[in-house]
Amino acid sequence: MAQRWIGMRATTLRILCLCLLCITSIATVNAADDPLLKAIQVAPHTYFVRGLPEMGNSQNQNFISNAGFVITPKGVVVVDALGSPVLAKKLIAQIKKITDQKVVAVIVTHYHADHIYGLQEFKKIGAKIYAQNQGQSYLSSETAKQRLIASRVDFAPWVNSSTKLIAADIWIDQSYALNIGGVDFKISRVGPAHAPEDLMIYVPSEGVLFAGDLVFRGRIPFVGNADSKGWLSALDQIERINPQIVIPGHGNYSTHPAEDINFTRDYLKYLRVSMSEAAINLDPFDEAYQHADWSEYDGMPLFKAANRMNAYNVYLSIQSE
Template sequence: MSHSPLVHVLGPATRAYEQPTGGWFLNNAGWVVGGERTLLVDTLATEARTAALLEAVHADTGRPGHKILAAITHWHGDHAHGANQVVAAGGRIVTTAHTAQMIEAGPHLFEQVFAYDGWGDVTPPKINTMVSEPAHVSLGEVSVDILPVSWVAHTGGDLVVHVPSDGVLFTGDLVFVGVVPLVMAGTAAGWVQALDWLGTLEHQHLVPGHGPIQGADSTAIAELREYLSWLLDVTAVDSPDFAALDVQARERWGTWSEGERHAVNLLKTHADQHGTQIDVVALATAMVKQAGGPIKLDI
């Protein structure tokens, strides 16, 4: 399978790096070029793919030695595994405290779920720059806003990057397009709240964590909100028929890839709504069962 990325010019300063829709660990990234430094939004899942991303940044800026500040939207490995390459090249990482803590505890390869040996060197770096409040960052001639989410949404430490001058919003995994989202590390209720908040940030271009780049007329946020609201509705009862609901989800959102995630989302949302705990092993087991065994990655 070909996983060649596309580079989209979204404004004078902003680029989006779009990977193919569908398939685990194939996330989008991007960068914003200023006169003094470049802001990178997320890295990629493997050493090789992150190296290609950084080469694309350097080719675009024409300044291989240009200092990079990388904003990591959350701790999942597809977005964070390349952080060590940024640091090794003299750049810095900025993220939330929770994300920094989780990255440093990695790398998160989830070997009980995924069959893959092509990660390369994804050793996490030490992260010293963290944000807990909105941060306005000047790159020289262009500024960006790094906006942390102060509640649990997709994870416990999400952030987004807003480039007002180019009308671009990088959402990380707060938005999936054409891909079943994953609630495992967050909550559906908090995620709905985050989507409502995203709607208040003006933009002409939306770069989701996974899926095609969206324009101002996109319905992606509304469609994702509908799915998460459905999760909350159907798991509000004490004892839902999880198997039947999984079938219903696969039929209703049949065009979305990674359907094995429905089972996890239903179990996790039910536990959250009823104040019970469900561990990662149980969730992973449910997903592997739906996938028919360990998921073979092709990245």
């Protein structure tokens, strides 16, 4: 009997330990369940939420990119939808705290996962989606399907089987003039640049440009399969607009756009300079990467995660130019 009681006690203790572990895990999840998604006002009627300078994961709910919104007399226009449906719900809740106006439009700067997985929540509340027409190619691609499959694992439970890829209601071919409540949104097609389907959105009355991932601030840019030549040209277009404020796709908003445009430009140029000779001569990438001087960038967030991949993608793209 004594041995049985000791065995029962040991089993009870194991169960209690497991319960404590579960409670600890839940507490950890709950702590991450509410990222610092707070609307920051940057102009009289313009706000944005700032993503974390991290790789997307389950803990941060894929909150790694920015989204913004402009309040007009006839509704709210949102730019980008964040990286999971739960984040989009939180963004909608933030908007409701500030205004009673309904969200009537969402403009997608490009179809990368961290900017679009929240779109379905805006469709549910009746918003019209605007995006560049090359986004149709992405949505029908195997890349998009496989990316979503992987995201349902990597960002679970926030991205799951209920998360869908959402097409635009209005596909934009070239420039597009949207007017909501007397407020002009000048939507320009740029690219291929960071992505084949880049858009930038300028709101003249606010002096604000939503640059998407054409501009990064305070972290290493993500190059991926970008067209670095087209990207550099897009940065020149932003400078010609000469906005007072730039809201980038990642990082804090900029009140000195020229400086932050130059950071992204200088990084892209250095990737091209450091990789060009090896790419053209078909020399090994590893040697070119090892000989490059990365000291200006190696202390920045996401350097280890992104820089080598960025350099390799530029190395390959130069070979195909």
